[in-house]
Amino acid sequence: MNKSTLHHIIFWSVVTLILTIFYGAGLPDYGTAFLVIMMFQPLQWAYFYTVAYWAIPRFLYRKKYVQLALVLTACALTAGFLFRLIEITLADPYIMQQMLKKNPAFTWHKLNGTFLQQLLKPIYLINAFEQSNMVIWVAISLKFIKMWFEKKQLSTQAELSALKSQIHPHFLFNTLNNLYALTLQQSPQSPTIVLGLSDILRYMLYECGTDQVLLKRDVEIMMRYVELEKLRYEDRLDLNFSIIGEMNGQKIPPLLMLPLIENAFKHGTSETVEDAWINMDLHLKNNRLKFKISNSKPASTSANSNKEVGRIGLNNVQKRLELLFPYAHQLQIFEEEEMFVVILDLDLKQNLIPHENKNLDRG
Secondary structure, three states: OOHHHHHHHHHHHHHHHHHHHHHHOOOOOHHHHHHHHHHHHHHHHHHHHHHHHHHHHHHHOOOOHHHHHHHHHHHHHHHHHHHHHHHHHHHHHHHHHHHHHHOOOOOOHHHOOOHHHHHHOHHHHHHHHHHHHHHHHHHHHHHHHHHHHHHHHHHHHHHHHHHHHHHHHHHHHHHHHHHHHHHHOOOOOHHHHHHHHHHHHHHHHHOOOOOOEEHHHHHHHHHHHHHHHHHHHHHHEEEEEEEEOOOOOOEEOOOOOHHHHHHHHHHHHHOOOOOEEEEEEEEEEOOEEEEEEEEEOOOOOOOOOHHHHHHHHHHHHHHHHHHHOOOOEEEEEEEOOOEEEEEEEEEOOOOOOOOOOOOOOOO
16 A cells, blocks of 8 residues: 555545544444445545546646636535535435434424425525535545645755756866866866866765765765865965864755855965965764864955856855755854955754655645
């Protein structure tokens, strides 16, 4: 039994239980109420699944609103009449039988008149329409809410995939730039750069397809990238990377922090002629992650077009955080006279968005 079928069984079981308790108060016993409710359930099921899984997909999804309105009206009228027929032929005679067992003198004016008179009596016909449609439209409303939520999930997943895909070419472009610069210098470190880049690309291509990766592995890639950049700048860069705390199986969305490091190198080294520095501090405690990265800033960056380019990475991180950790993150960005500081505070337990690659339940 799949998850969707189980959800439907649970829903209709709860509906049956509630109706049994509600109507049981006016009947001889709850067993009678349950049997009466079950007389109407096949009609309720047929009504709901016709509307939810035939009419809505066939007409609403295709924006055929007039046809949908006509079909829904026809379904409502048909269900009301069938509900009344079940009352007259099955439910009411059974209730009368059970009431007479309890009280032989019991009389019920609802059963007076011919079959046609009973069927078309306005007060009972209106009541039949109300009862046949009430539960169904509660169920259909829940279906609409579920459809809206699934659509929002699909939109979120698409946006997350797009944001993640932006990181790959952006990072690759920067790293190839570094490799190109070292090649021009005929640096003996070029083979090391190639090996490091190979490891990072392997991670991106084969390990980043999931919504979460081990934090330890993601930090390893961050450090690999830092090592590659350090080879490029050698003694021209004062670089510090400290990690405090244990990484004990915690997980994180892949490449979430790497754009912050890229941004620091872009603005803390590429644009600074002298005394370039970057400090990175990663703190882990009780599934709480705090990553602070600060870098030197050139005297003047206002005229440099790279400033806007560097914002791509920060904007990407901000959007992913809003989607994946909407209530469990804080990203602070400070731009001071001589430094640029970014602080990411993240609760690793509070990933509130469903997995990016998880198949949605279609029930």
